[in-house]
Amino acid sequence: MKRDIHPQYAETQVTCTCGASFTTRSTKTDSAIRTDVCSACHPFYTGKQKILDTGGRVARFEARFGKNAGAKK
Template sequence: MKRDIHPEYVETQVSCTCGASFTTRSTIESGTIRAEVCSECHPFYTGKQKILDTGGRVARFEARFGKAAGSKK
């Protein structure tokens, strides 16, 4: 491994738009990262996730072509 070619690995402050912040390590030079979402506000982690059926594509296909359309032999 070559010496002195790797970037410096420093402590970095990550701040989210929701106001949460935490410290991690990164090679970013400024020492700060601004994130739009984090584990404190992301719907998957907070349990407020909604599953949206956007148009029922399978139901539309079955209505258009029938259920047996995909089972040709």
């Protein structure tokens, strides 16, 4: 790497709104980063993810417009 062209890379404390915090490295000048969602509270990582019922939407579309409404002629 060339000297004096790269930003400083320092340890930074990341804090989530849920209260979880961890240390990482960043080029941000502040020594703290606040975030709304982290791996401790995001539904994808915690297993509390909601699955949308797309089957109900398809059935409602077919009831309105018929089963062959979207087929090419």
